[in-house]
Amino acid sequence: MFARRIAVIGTGYVGLTTGACLASLGHHVVCADIDEAKVARLRAGEVDILEPGLPELVAEGMAAGRLAFVLGATAAVTREAGAEIVFLCVPTPMGEGGAADLAAVQAVTDEVGALLAPGCVVVNKSTVPVGTAATTREMLGRTDVAVVSNPEFLREGSAVHDFLNPDRIVVGSDSQEAAERVAALYSRLGAPTQLTDAASAEMVKYAANCFLAMKLSYVNSLADLCERLGADVLEVTEGMGYDRRIGQTFLSPGPGWGGSCFPKDTNALLQIADAAGMDFELVRASLNVNAATRALVVDKVRAAVGSSLDGVRIGLLGLTFKAGTDDLRDSPALAVAALLRAEGAVLTAYDPAHAVGVPGVTDDVEVVDDPLAAAKGAAALVVLTDWPQFRTLDWNALGGVAAVSMVVDARNLLDADILRRAGFTWIGLGRG
Numbered sequence: 001m002f003a004r005r006i007a008v009i010g011t012g013y014v015g016l017t018t019g020a021c022l023a024s025l026g027h028h029v030v031c032a033d034i035d036e037a038k039v040a041r042l043r044a045g046e047v048d049i050l051e052p053g054l055p056e057l058v059a060e061g062m063a064a065g066r067l068a069f070v071l072g073a074t075a076a077v078t079r080e081a082g083a084e085i086v087f088l089c090v091p092t093p094m095g096e097g098g099a100a101d102l103a104a105v106q107a108v109t110d111e112v113g114a115l116l117a118p119g120c121v122v123v124n125k126s127t128v129p130v131g132t133a134a135t136t137r138e139m140l141g142r143t144d145v146a147v148v149s150n151p152e153f154l155r156e157g158s159a160v161h162d163f164l165n166p167d168r169i170v171v172g173s174d175s176q177e178a179a180e181r182v183a184a185l186y187s188r189l190g191a192p193t194q195l196t197d198a199a200s201a202e203m204v205k206y207a208a209n210c211f212l213a214m215k216l217s218y219v220n221s222l223a224d225l226c227e228r229l230g231a232d233v234l235e236v237t238e239g240m241g242y243d244r245r246i247g248q249t250f251l252s253p254g255p256g257w258g259g260s261c262f263p264k265d266t267n268a269l270l271q272i273a274d275a276a277g278m279d280f281e282l283v284r285a286s287l288n289v290n291a292a293t294r295a296l297v298v299d300k301v302r303a304a305v306g307s308s309l310d311g312v313r314i315g316l317l318g319l320t321f322k323a324g325t326d327d328l329r330d331s332p333a334l335a336v337a338a339l340l341r342a343e344g345a346v347l348t349a350y351d352p353a354h355a356v357g358v359p360g361v362t363d364d365v366e367v368v369d370d371p372l373a374a375a376k377g378a379a380a381l382v383v384l385t386d387w388p389q390f391r392t393l394d395w396n397a398l399g400g401v402a403a404v405s406m407v408v409d410a411r412n413l414l415d416a417d418i419l420r421r422a423g424f425t426w427i428g429l430g431r432g
Contacts, residue, residue, distance in 0.1 A: 003027050004185060007076035007083035009108050011042060011069070013049060013159060013260070013327075014125055014152050015089030020054060021163040023061035025188050030068045030083070032076035042069040050326040050353055053160040073112050082117040085182065087150075088136075089125045098267030100129050109139040118144040121178045125152055127205050127265060129272055133173070133198035146178035149198045151205035156259065157324025169193040172201025206272070209265040210283050215250045216257045217289035223253035223430025224296060233430030234412060253429045255384055255410040256293040256332035258321040263330040294332060297382070297410045297429075298339045304406045304427055305379045310344030313403065315378035317371065318385020318411075319351040326353035333384035336410070337365055340382075350374035352387050372401055380406040386413050395422035 004027050008019040011033040019031040033039050041048065045062065047055040061067025070076050077083045090108055095101030105128065116122070122145060124132055133147045140147070149172040154162045169186050171193065173179040179195045186193070194201075219237060226233040233253055241248035257263075266283050273280040298309075305312055321331035328334060337347055347365040354367060368374055371390075375381055375398040383390060390413060399405045405424040407414065416426040 002184070004181075005081060005084045006030070006087065006185075007032065007073075007079070007085070008087045008089055009073045009076060009112075010089035010091070010104075010126075011038065012089065012091065013051065013156060014154060015087070016042075016047070016049060016058070017051065017054060017154060017159040017163055018087055018089055018125060018152070020057040020061055020067060021160065022185060023064070023067040024057055024164070025185070026066070027185065028066050029061070030070055030076045030079050032070050032073050034072060036071055039069050039071045050324075051159050052157070052324070057160060073108050074115060077112045077115055077120075083120060084117070085121045085123060085185070086112070086116065087123045087125045092126045092128055092264075094264040094267055097271060098264075099271040100127070100264065100268045102128065102132065102135075105132070105136065106139060109136060113140045113142060116140070116142065116145050121146045121148055121181055123148045123150045123182055124202075125150055127151065127209075127261065127268075128202060129268060130199050130202045130206070132202060146173060146175040147198070148173040148175075148178050148182045149201035150182055151201060153205070153208065156327055157322065164189065166191040170196070170201050170204050172196045172198040172204075174198060206265055206269045209261055210269050210286075212250050213257055213262045213266050213290075214282055214286040216254075216262075217286040217293070219251050220253050220256065220293040220429075221289055224293075226430040231430075236430075252386075253412060254293075254332065254386070255297045255336050256290045258330035258332045258335065260327060260329045290332075294335045294339060297336050297384075297408070298343070300408050300410075300427055300429075301340065301345075301380055301382055302343070304408050304425070305404070308343070309340060311346065312344075312379045313346045313348065313377050314340055315374040315376075315381045315402070316347055316349035316365065317351075317374065317381060317383045317390050318387055319349055319365075319367070320353050320385050323385055323387040328354075331385075336382070336384055341365070348374045348376070348378070351385065352389050372397060376401045378402045379404045380408055383407065383409045383411050383413055386411045388413075390414065395419055395424065399423045 006027050006029045008015050008031045011031050019029045023029040045059050090104035092100045133149045136147045169191050171179045171183045183193050223233040237251040240246050318333050341364045349365045349367050350371045399422050407424050407426050409428045412428045419426040
């Protein structure tokens with residue numbers, strides 16, 4: 001493998017993981033960010049993101065001299081001999097009407113367009129609307145610089161593992177030579193590699209994420225139906241999962257889906273479809289089901305306490321959108337908390353990734369650093385995030401401080417028998 005000089009613009013989940021992993025594969029990587037304090041922390045080996053294996057990989061890359069951090073995109077693309085390949089890993093948040101906001105992509109291309117070496121390849125790693133590769137070429141205004149779409153398929157909480165053990169590598173470009181250069185970066189991984197056009201590569205990411213969101217909405221609707229009919233959704237999904245066409249993954253009911261990708265990608269695909277004159281009804285229905293699922297959890301809590309929620313103390317277990325990450329973006333746990341608070345519930349929450357003083361959360365929820373504090377005086381405990389640590393809590397002790405021994409397990413995470421022996425009434429999703 002030929003080592004490349006690579007610039008990575010942006011050091012969020014995608015950018016920092018991409019930079020550290022490419023350095024581990026032998027490339028020389030310079031990562032840039034506009035946050036001066038963050039760059040200083042990274043230079044000191046401090047990784048703010050809760051991501052298993054990432055701090056170690058950053059430290060190894062820096063120690064080997066293959067990974068560096070600089071302030072600003074200009075410094076990254078012009079460092080030493082200049083970058084041969086530039087990855088854009090900047091935020092593309094949900095904008096007005098649900099469409100992806102490409103302001104950060106525009107800002108970077110404006111900054112570095114004239115500075116790129118002839119023959120350089122610019123890679124869109126961020127999730128961007130179909131057609132963005134062509135738009136990026138126009139933004140750059142360079143005929144001697146190729147643009148490639150190389151979508152990421154990283155799951156928060158296992159991003160390093162996913163990067164180094166990918167299901168597939170997708171590279172799209174109108175330039176075969178540029179696509180092959182980018183694909184070659186990953187040659188040591190031995191993963192199936194698809195070379196395609198840029199628009200198809202961009203579409204792959206949306207298609208995959210929206211399909212998974214629909215699958216989750218389907219199983220949440222299925223859980224509701226099972227409960228009404230006296231069936232057990234866990235038995236049903238086990239039987240479904242043996243079908244190789246379906247598989248076992250993404251068949252666990254919960255309080256809805258969220259995170260940094262699914263909400264913005266489903267909304268963005270709806271905007272893309274609308275612009276093409278199509279109503280993508282399946283995706284729209286999945287969003288509607290997701291909202292209804294969160295409300296259904298609140299219904300269960302209300303039924304568990306047997307009264308109005310106004311003034312009732314509720315203990316929440318979990319705030320992040322899933323276990324293994326500290327990410328609160330579009331967390332279904334926070335969405336459920338907001339609905340509970342709107343009905344007057346008094347909320348106390350415990351999450352292994354967050355102690356007291358969580359920005360944007362503590363206005364409506366008292367965040368504590370001990371599950372006993374979350375349970376103290378609670379009329380019900382609600383499991384909202386699938387942290388495995390919750391399975392091994394001292395439920396006898398929790399029952400001793402709770403006002404009422406009720407658990408609404410919105411993840412079907414806990415062993416119902418253990419809770420019942422501890423004196424709790426356990427309420428799951430879709431369990432008949």
